[in-house]
Amino acid sequence: MEINTMVKFEKRTLPNGLRVLVHRDETTPLAAFNLLYDVGSRDEVPGKTGFAHLFEHLMFEGSVNVADYDRQLQFAGGENNAFTTTDITNYYITLPAQNLEVAFWLESDRMLGLDFSEKKLETQKKVVAEEYRQSYLNQPYGDAMLMLRPMAYQIHPYRWATIGQDIEQILNAGMDDVKDFFRRYYNPSNAILCVSGFVDPQEVFRMAEKWFGDIASGPENGRSLPAEPRQMEVKRKEVFGDVPQHQIFMASHMCGRTHHDYHATDLVSDLLANGESARLTREFVHERKLFSEANAYVTGSIDPGLLMVTAKLHEHISPTEAEELLRHELHKLTKALPDDREMRKVKNRVEATHTYFESSVLAKAMNLCWYELLGDADLLNRQADAYARVEPADIRRVAEEILRPGNLSILHYGKRKD
Amino acid sequence: MLDRKTAPPVKLLSDRPFREPAYDTLKNGLPVYLLEGGTEEFVKVEVVVRAGSYHQHKPLVAYATANLLRYGTKGRSREEINEMLDFYGAFLHLDAQKDMISVGMFVLNKHLEPALDLLAEMLQEPAFSEDDMHSFLKNQQQVHLLNQKKVSHLARTYFNELIYGEDHPYGYRLKTPDFDKVERKDLIDFHTRYFHGGNAFILVAGRVPEDMAERLEQRFGRDDSPDPVSASSPGYPVISPGQRKVHLEVPYALQSAIRIGKQLFNRTHPSHHKLKITNALLGGYYGSRLMQNIRQDKGYTYGIGSNIISLVHSGYFFITSQVGADVREAALEEVYRELKALRTVPAEKREMEILKNYLSGSFLRSFDGPLAQKERFKELVMFGLDVSHYDEYLNTLKTITAEDIMECAGDYLHEDGMMEVVVGR
Known part of the structure; x- marks a missing residue:
């Protein structure tokens, strides 16, 4: 595989610990401003889950000096959004490059301090409750991962989804929780900033110093999460809902994002279901016409994650038989090595996906922050190589570990009989 | 001491943020637009065929024709095609809409030659195997059944039916048995009639090789128009429906999906730009009145917005949201209140400034990079417009006043003329 175009960047760390990265791209009139906070739902405590994401909503409700974050940004021709995962909370802006300083002004002010109020908290709790209903409860199969996570994880906080265990916990969040969370996680030493686009790196560093330089460094993140014990027994669950067809969800423990086997594991999921010619799709959707869809993916989380395999069954196959066939197909990976052509194919697709969908200045800014969090922003430029180095024997070794007896949580989501 | 109370100065775009694409015509008349950059x-590479569900004589024919292109050609099996596409990392997008079918392919330049060969073969010599057609439609029937469980999907399809009538192709709502009625000859007929150089155009965006037009000429340049040329559309009258509201009870639903709107016109209408800006103020962005009131102030919903859609033979306006079942009536009331306010309460100076600046930045973003530009130029070509259309938009954005917006709202978005669909509880 050829190495992709390098994403060149410069990096400085401010005395208060804020890491600042800059990537210059002269082909766009825009600038992307990405600010990653090293906090996600894995940092929540039991009973108060869904909090990191609720907090993300509160970040848009005004800060100490600026009452109207969104309006100010819109006035500068900018657009923004944010997302929360199990591992991070990520805020991003794109705007005309000449107005970049507005982004610095707004983001530094909300790192400095928020303008908390009971009314804003109550409203956003309602908004998030509606988000919960809209995206998870009022969707066919929408709650599958909510059920599967606590099967796969016993003690690690990945056992709850980022949206939270239930709506009740979100509605119970109090102002003290909000303030504690802000103090602990929203500070320069717990954040990574990247600006990319039509910008001058020296000017970006100057602005970073100007706007973020006087914000006090925070406490140590102090994260200490329990390691999930090795799963030794298959977990299974069967539920019924108002869904049109039976769907199987299978979750197996895999390594964490920075483990040397991560790329091989990702390729395992690609061999199974990335593209119409991938194994599960070709065999069960196109050839034998037993499933209407099959998917496989890795969660890609920092702590050890999950390899997910899902299948939607046609009526003429029984769930038991389908599960048997799926497991049999997966186990082929532990027997015969994939041939060179198949290896090249999945690697080519990885290269292509990266090239097509991660070429925008915003994607580059997000990626640089993410890899910096993983240890070094330059890891972004080493991904292609890491995939290229995966050998057929690595696939088999990783497959053997993932498919070992006992490493499986399986959810059958059936059609409720009327 | 750093002044954190005052915003840094803001500058807006002054020039057009785009260049006109390079234009070429193949020997058979097929237009080609090249957008270099990135x-x-x-x-x-995107081949746009000017035919969609509007042109079909039976539901799902356009959709099945487009999607079956990748299921085998005269020379290659479905499996060979899938293997080739995946091996070269080429991503194929097959999309059938109301007025067009789009066949798009992302491909790395180093694999361009074999990918173009394959693309031409799929477009020109599809096998339309009976077996594959049935299995594809069966899988799509499952997706359809899944969609019937989603209140947002139901609201969208019932809304289209309400504003265009059940017999109009823009309003037709798919039924489960439709998936069993498509025949192979429907696909062959649709393909013969509409898939030819005289009824399509090609857009190429990205690092376009210098000899791109030649490469396309070799594969797409031969005269393949059917005899006689008959790409004319059937033509459908719009039956003005008597009904104004549809309320569909879904007992298990936790939320209600709301869709409120009406039939209007497309982007060739002289008021299009004004309407687009008026719509933005109402519900076209995060800072809009609907979002600020119904989400940010009341907390009734995770999101609410409005939009205007251009179709070749029509256009429409809609507001969409999903709200908690317990606040449904309150949310509806607020929506109508905002519609009325749009024609009666002038936007304040600051509201106008924010709207204009935001839309100016948004316009710039929509042209960022060759892929985004391709989308914008596709809109022009579909509607027979040229880039002056976008100059006019920028000019309207500069000159429009709060009074113009109220007038536009009064003319086209009066609350009394709206139709309403509510699905859920």
Whole structure:
């Protein structure tokens, strides 16, 4: 595989610990401003889950000096959004490059301090409750991962989804929780900033110093999460809902994002279901016409994650038989090595996906922050190589570990009989 | 001491943020637009056929024709095609809409030659195997059944039916048995009639090789128009429906999906730009009145917005949201209140400034990079417009006043003329 175009960047760390990265791209009139906070739902405590994401909503409700974050940004021709995962909370802006300083002004002010109020908290709790209903409860199969996570994880906080265990916990969040969370996680030493686009790196560093330089460094993140014990027994669950067809969800423990086997594991999921010619799709959707869809993916989380395999069954196959066939197909990976052509194919697709969908200045800014969090922003430029180095024997070794007896949580989501 | 109370100065775009694409015509008359740019060595080639569900004589024919292109050609099996596409990392997008079918392919420049061969073969010599057609439609029937469980999907399809009538192709709502009625000859007929150089155009965006037009000429340049040329559309009258509201009870639903709107016109209408800006103020962005009131102030919903859609033979306006079942009536009331306010309460100076600046930045973003530009130029070509259309938009954005917006709202978005669909509880 050829190495992709390098994403060149410069990096400085401010005395208060804020890491600042800059990537210059002269082909766009825009600038992307990405600010990653090293906090996600894995940092929540039991009973108060869904909090990191609720907090993300509160970040848009005004800060100490600026009452109207969104309006100010819109006035500068900018657009923004944010997302929360199990591992991070990520805020991003794109705007005309000449107005970049507005982004610095707004983001530094909300790192400095928020303008908390009971009314804003109550409203956003309602908004998030509606988000919960809209995206998870009022969707066919929408709650599958909510059920599967606590099967796969016993003690690690990945056992709850980022949206939270239930709506009740979100509605119970109090102002003290909000303030504690802000103090602990929203500070320069717990954040990574990247600006990319039509910008001058020296000017970006100057602005970073100007706007973020006087914000006090925070406490140590102090994260200490329990390691999930090795799963030794298959977990299974069967539920019924108002869904049109039976769907199987299978979750197996895999390594964490920075483990040397991560790329091989990702390729395992690609061999199974990335593209119409991938194994599960070709065999069960196109050839034998037993499933209407099959998917496989890795969660890609920092702590050890999950390899997910899902299948939607046609009526003429029984769930038991389908599960048997799926497991049999997966186990082929532990027997015969994939041939060179198949290896090249999945690697080519990885290269292509990266090239097509991660070429925008915003994607580059997000990626640089993410890899910096993983240890070094330059890891972004080493991904292609890491995939290229995966050998057929690595696939088999990783497959053997993932498919070992006992490493499986399986959810059958059936059609409720009327 | 740093002044954190005052915003840094803001400057807006002054010039057009785009260049006109390079234009070429193949020997058979097929127009080709080339949008050069980007930082990575790939292109997206998109063939747009001017025929969609509007042109079919039976539901799902356009959709099945487009999607079956990748299921085998005269020379290659479905499996060979899938293997080739995946091996070259070429991503194929098959999309059938109301007025067009789009066949797009992302491909790395180093694999362009074999990918173009395959693309031409799929478009020109599809096998339309009976067996594959049935299995594809069966899988799609499952997706359809899944969609019937989603209140947002139901609201969208019932809304289209309400504003265009059940017999009009823009309003037709798919039924489960439709998936069993398509025949192979429907696909062959649709393909013969509409898939030819005289009824399509090609857009290429990205790091376009210098000899791109030649490469396309070799594969797409031969005269393949059917005899006689008959790409004319059937033509449908719009039956003005007597009904104004549809309320569909879904007992298990936790939320209600709301869709409120009406039939209007497309982007060739002289008021299009004004309407687009008026719509933005109402519900076209995060800072809009609907979002600020119904989400940010009341907390009734995760999101609410409005939009205007251009179709070749029509256009429409809609507001969409999903709200908690317990606040449904309150949310509806607020929506109508905002519609009325749009024609009666002038936007304040600051509201106008924010709207204009935001839309100016948004316009710039929509042209960022060759892929985004391709989307914008596709709109022009579909509607027979040229880039002056976008100059006019920028000019309207500069000159429009709060009074113009109220007048536009009064003319086209009066609350009394709206139709309403509510699905859920």
